[in-house]
Amino acid sequence: MSCDAFEKLIALDAGDDLAPAEAARVRAHLDACAGCRELARNVAESRVALKALSEDAPDEDALAPWRRNLMARIEAAPRRPALGWRWTWAAAVAMALLALLVIRTIPRHAPPPPALLARVTPPAIPPALLALVAPPAILPAPPSVEPRPARPAHSHARHRPAPTPAPEPLLVKLETSDPNVVIYWILEGKGN
Amino acid sequence: MIESMMAADESGPDSAGLLREAKAGDRAAFERVILRYERRVLLTALRLLGRWEDAQDAAQEVFVRLHRYLERFDDSLELAPWLYRMTVNVCRDLGRKRTAHDELDPNAADPAWGPERSARSAEERRILQAALRRLPRKERAALVLRDIEGLPTREVARILGSSEATVRSQVSGARLRILKLTERFRRERT
Numbered sequence: 606m607s608c609d610a611f612e613k614l615i616a617l618d619a620g621d622d623l624a625p626a627e628a629a630r631v632r633a634h635l636d637a638c639a640g641c642r643e644l645a646r647n648v649a650e651s652r653v654a655l656k657a658l659s660e661d662a663p664d665e666d667a668l669a670p671w672r673r674n675l676m677a678r679i680e681a682a683p684r685r686p687a688l689g690w691r692w693t694w695a696a697a698v699a700m701a702l703l704a705l706l707v708i709r710t711i712p713r714h715a716p717p718p719p720a721l722l723a724r725v726t727p728p729a730i731p732p733a734l735l736a737l738v739a740p741p742a743i744l745p746a747p748p749s750v751e752p753r754p755a756r757p758a759h760s761h762a763r764h765r766p767a768p769t770p771a772p773e774p775l776l777v778k779l780e781t782s783d784p785n786v787v788i789y790w791i792l793e794g795k796g797n
Numbered sequence: 798m799i800e801s802m803m804a805a806d807e808s809g810p811d812s813a814g815l816l817r818e819a820k821a822g823d824r825a826a827f828e829r830v831i832l833r834y835e836r837r838v839l840l841t842a843l844r845l846l847g848r849w850e851d852a853q854d855a856a857q858e859v860f861v862r863l864h865r866y867l868e869r870f871d872d873s874l875e876l877a878p879w880l881y882r883m884t885v886n887v888c889r890d891l892g893r894k895r896t897a898h899d900e901l902d903p904n905a906a907d908p909a910w911g912p913e914r915s916a917r918s919a920e921e922r923r924i925l926q927a928a929l930r931r932l933p934r935k936e937r938a939a940l941v942l943r944d945i946e947g948l949p950t951r952e953v954a955r956i957l958g959s960s961e962a963t964v965r966s967q968v969s970g971a972r973l974r975i976l977k978l979t980e981r982f983r984r985e986r987t
Contacts, residue, residue, distance in 0.1 A: 612973060613966075613969045613970070613973070614969075616968075616969040616970075616972040616973050617965060617968070617969045617972075619972065620943065620944065620968065620972070622950060622965055622968065622969075644976075647976055648972050648973070648976055651972065651975060651976050651979065652944055652972065654921065654925055654979075655925065655940070655944045655945050655975070656944060656945060656947065657922075658840075658844065658922070658925065658926075658945050659840065659945045659946060659947070661840060661843075662836065663836065663839055663840075667849075668835070668839075671853050671856075671857070672831065672835070674857065675831065675856075675857045675860055675861070676828065678857060678861050679827070679860070679861060679864045682861055682864065682865055
């Protein structure tokens with residue numbers, strides 16, 4: 606171990622801040638190293654000088670006005686009351702009541718459905734449309750497309766899709782959770 | 798233990814008794830508490846802050862807080878560690894408020910300090926004070942409590958809210974640093 610590594614240990618040993626084993630190691634090094642012995646002596650002297658600072662005493666002339674000022678501040682500053690066991694219990698009970706109130710105000714179930722504003726009678730549906738609503742066993746075949754007549758090749762509308770014939774109107778029946786409310790959509794698509 | 802160290806030279810009722818009387822509204826009892834501890838609180842604050850005016854402010858704040866929270870102070874606890882802890886905290890707050898412009902003059906003396914001293918010892922004291930001021934804040938607090946106030950490492954750790962290992966490391970570093978600083982200041986003055 607180098608002298609540098611011993612420096613911190615020597616500083617601690619000066620104040621008896623080492624465990625016995627470590628202190629013994631330091632002492633062994635000090636026996637062999639004059640430089641570290643000098644460091645140990647200097648640290649010890651420095652500690653004595655520091656300790657002497659604790660013997661300082663302020664002048665009474667300086668302390669008297671300080672004390673007067675302090676007492677004036679103390680007179681002006683109110684003391685905080687102690688939190689006795691009664692206050693502690695009162696605070697605990699208040700907290701429990703508050704918690705109970707909060708728990709009771711929180712709804713346990715989902716809110717009821719809003720009141721029915723209006724009863725809507727579904728429109729009379731022609732039998733032809735109703736037949737459409739009934740789920741077909743097989744999807745209806747797409748309408749046949751007439752062969753397109755030949756067109757001049759110069760137009761930019763070359764890539765325009767061929768017009769499709771208007772599809773049959775489609776009736777969509779939506780059943781809501783309320784059996785009294787049924788929504789019908791009649792879709793008259795222009796293609797898609 | 799600290800209590801007895803701090804108040805070894807005092808006579809009269811113990812601090813717990815004085816505190817009980819002060820709690821009951823006895824102003825004279827509280828004044829006696831102040832008289833008993835003012836020197837230690839002021840000295841510790843002076844070593845931590847390095848300036849007499851700041852130390853006076855800090856010490857006043859410590860006793861004002863003690864009075865404010867007197868009702869909540871547990872009689873079974875020792876007052877001295879509480880006072881040390883409060884002094885360190887108040888000094889730390891005051892130290893933070895001090896701007897770079899308020900940096901202390903290392904040659905400054907303590908104007909209100911001192912019985913008669915020889916010029917040489919006064920000079921040595923000034924050098925030591927200046928070196929103390931140059932220490933990092935945490936190292937300074939550890940050194941002041943351990944080497945000047947003479948508190949055991951465990952107590953210093955409790956007051957500073959750190960581990961004993963940390964305090965030992967801080968104290969060791971501070972002892973070496975202060976040695977180098979005082980040597981440098983002595984050289985500069987000769």
